[in-house]
Amino acid sequence: MIIRGDEPEQIALLKKLYPKGNYFMQGDEAIAYGAIFAGCRFYAGYPITPASEIAETMARELPKVRGYYIQMEDEIGSIAAIIGASWTGLKSMTATSGPGFSLMMENLGYAIMTETPIVVVDVQRSGPSTGQATKGAQGDFFQARWGTHGDHPIVAISPISVEDSFWETIRAFNISEKLRIPVVLLTDGVIGHAREQIRIPDPEEVEIVYRKLPKNEEEAKYPFGDVDGSLVPPMPLFGHGYFTHVTGSTHKETGLRDVYTPEVHIKLVNRLHKKVEKHEKEIEKWEEHFTDDMEILVISWGVSARPSFGAVLRAREEGIKVGLFIPKTVHPFPGRRVKELARKVRAILVPEMNLGQLILEVQRYVNDDVILKGVNKIGGVPLTVEEILREIRGVWDG
Amino acid sequence: MAEKTKYKMARYLRKEALPTALCPGCGGGTVLNAFANAIDQLKLDPRDLVVVSGIGCSAWIASPYFLADTLHTTHGRAIAFATGVKVGLPDKKVVVISGDGDLAGIGGNHLIHAARRNIDITVILVNNFIYGMTGGQVAPTTPFGARTTTTPYRNIEHPLNIAEVIAEAGASYVARWTTAHVYQLIESMKKALQVKGFSLVEAISQCPVQFGRRNKMKEPAEMLRWFLKNSIPISKAKNMSREELEGKFVIGEFVNRQRPEFTEELNKLIEELTGQSGPGDENAD
Numbered sequence A: 001m002i003i004r005g006d007e008p009e010q011i012a013l014l015k016k017l018y019p020k021g022n023y024f025m026q027g028d029e030a031i032a033y034g035a036i037f038a039g040c041r042f043y044a045g046y047p048i049t050p051a052s053e054i055a056e057t058m059a060r061e062l063p064k065v066r067g068y069y070i071q072m073e074d075e076i077g078s079i080a081a082i083i084g085a086s087w088t089g090l091k092s093m094t095a096t097s098g099p100g101f102s103l104m105m106e107n108l109g110y111a112i113m114t115e116t117p118i119v120v121v122d123v124q125r126s127g128p129s130t131g132q133a134t135k136g137a138q139g140d141f142f143q144a145r146w147g148t149h150g151d152h153p154i155v156a157i158s159p160i161s162v163e164d165s166f167w168e169t170i171r172a173f174n175i176s177e178k179l180r181i182p183v184v185l186l187t188d189g190v191i192g193h194a195r196e197q198i199r200i201p202d203p204e205e206v207e208i209v210y211r212k213l214p215k216n217e218e219e220a221k222y223p224f225g226d227v228d229g230s231l232v233p234p235m236p237l238f239g240h241g242y243f244t245h246v247t248g249s250t251h252k253e254t255g256l257r258d259v260y261t262p263e264v265h266i267k268l269v270n271r272l273h274k275k276v277e278k279h280e281k282e283i284e285k286w287e288e289h290f291t292d293d294m295e296i297l298v299i300s301w302g303v304s305a306r307p308s309f310g311a312v313l314r315a316r317e318e319g320i321k322v323g324l325f326i327p328k329t330v331h332p333f334p335g336r337r338v339k340e341l342a343r344k345v346r347a348i349l350v351p352e353m354n355l356g357q358l359i360l361e362v363q364r365y366v367n368d369d370v371i372l373k374g375v376n377k378i379g380g381v382p383l384t385v386e387e388i389l390r391e392i393r394g395v396w397d398g
Numbered sequence B: 001m002a003e004k005t006k007y008k009m010a011r012y013l014r015k016e017a018l019p020t021a022l023c024p025g026c027g028g029g030t031v032l033n034a035f036a037n038a039i040d041q042l043k044l045d046p047r048d049l050v051v052v053s054g055i056g057c058s059a060w061i062a063s064p065y066f067l068a069d070t071l072h073t074t075h076g077r078a079i080a081f082a083t084g085v086k087v088g089l090p091d092k093k094v095v096v097i098s099g100d101g102d103l104a105g106i107g108g109n110h111l112i113h114a115a116r117r118n119i120d121i122t123v124i125l126v127n128n129f130i131y132g133m134t135g136g137q138v139a140p141t142t143p144f145g146a147r148t149t150t151t152p153y154r155n156i157e158h159p160l161n162i163a164e165v166i167a168e169a170g171a172s173y174v175a176r177w178t179t180a181h182v183y184q185l186i187e188s189m190k191k192a193l194q195v196k197g198f199s200l201v202e203a204i205s206q207c208p209v210q211f212g213r214r215n216k217m218k219e220p221a222e223m224l225r226w227f228l229k230n231s232i233p234i235s236k237a238k239n240m241s242r243e244e245l246e247g248k249f250v251i252g253e254f255v256n257r258q259r260p261e262f263t264e265e266l267n268k269l270i271e272e273l274t275g276q277s278g279p280g281d282e283n284a285d
Ligand SMILES: Cc1ncc(C[n+]2csc(CCOP(=O)(O)OP(=O)(O)O)c2C)c(N)n1
Pocket: B055, B056, B057, B058, B059, B075, B098, B099, B100, B101, B102, B103, B128, B130, B131, B132, B133, B134, B139
């Protein structure tokens, strides 16, 4: 049975099972509940620290809301299964960490090419390779962007707290459904395992989106064509007699393979990019603090955005004119806004739990006369307020 | 073209995708024909069918040529994709048609675990002993001693006995035939489509271009004669030693049994927890 998540029977079920109010839970659990509220009714995964709690929560909760949980034989199979389920109409998700995310790359590209809505959670851990399996990190920023081969667009979202994990998961599903595109939820082991208070809303307070379906047989003939000018084709789901053909090879608007005609490839791949550009306003999201009167700007994301905020508050108490910018949608990167903000400051600091990744993206939008400095930390221990504050004071006095 | 020849099974094919890209003499056409006949004889509506394939010449047999919902996936992963499709559409027939390299080589683990789970998917595995599409490299099914582009002297590895492994892994139904046994192939495909649970039909098939040519059988008919000459019915094979069976093709039904099926168990669990049957379930028996 295909559930979209907004049926009255489902809303009633959610209200009964998860009454609105304050809960105390982990970031990973908040992602699972966010997915359930977003209408996700199919989950396939493979155990890995620090993402396993998402699978465990889904295994326990999904059957209660008539959803399906399956543990696959590996992460390649997990992402494959959720793509298959998505073509039947089920909103689908998988979750993993670095080693599993690496294994998913080929099929992530398949989902992009076939315009299949799915959500892939990467609870980042310290790498490379098996690294520090139980420790958080932010080393997959560019893997999320460019991990799969070929020219492609991607959307990646990074939450900064447990409550944020709940809401950003819902947003990930909504964007994925609206644009027929895989969305990566790029969280990390620190937030994933942190326990915080979160407010679970009434399901009616949650706006959820379901993919556009073909209005008639004619529209269903073009599963990969721009039938209504939105650049996002309606999705003729399997099992409705449309004889839909889906392939990761270059295909025409009908779905049929044509790997020889340059124009067919150019048109398809350009539309995949343009559909994201066209809906940029609906995808982008960031937080700004004290950016009206600043001389120094801190740009940070995910787990590092928390101590960054603490450091900025402390610096303000000391009279330092510093602002904070936190991209929540990290890909596509909100470069235009960063460019505007960068014109107002003399220095930019970029705290992150890696040896410098977001900073490379920031660099593209900053003039040479602005001091650009990373505040980097690896080893599995998050940055502290003190560590970031010291750097802010340094550039303020410097 | 299909219309002119009045080929009876043409109505099951995607006309705009024809002619097929298969080489002359390829066994893929026989498999496609057998599959269309199985669907026709069972009077199955292609609207109730989802065909999933991987990558390779054999993956092209039904996708895009068979007129159904078709999901052409990545190399080796068809069964994992099909798993998601079957869970979403438990009332449809979900069929995987792909090659030996795809399903038993790179994707072998998915094959074993789908059989273990006993999910109601029918797999038609086209075994041509070779990586055909990429130019005839050695496969995990290539006979000992055979020549391929990457075993230019001789193959020093042993082939995988796919049907035996999958029967052992827990499938409900497993059979093996060759493209020289078309009627038996159709009958087994029909049984596989009807059985509840995981079913595998291994179709040994000729690739004269990439395999035969390098192994003294450049004519398709020579390959079919090779199949017939070396086929041993499973009943007879039971009384033969491993050594005696070296280089032979054991044909027939390996298993046909009932075991709890995955999607049924999954839905049972949901019913137990929600204590109600959902819309559409009233007609279930
Ligand atoms: C991940 C990946 N590795 C390798 C390939 C290249 N490749 C394409 S088809 C194929 C072999 C297919 O062999 P088989 O399944 O036996 O089918 P056949 O062509 O013989 O019918 C390979 C290795 C690929 N497409 N993807």
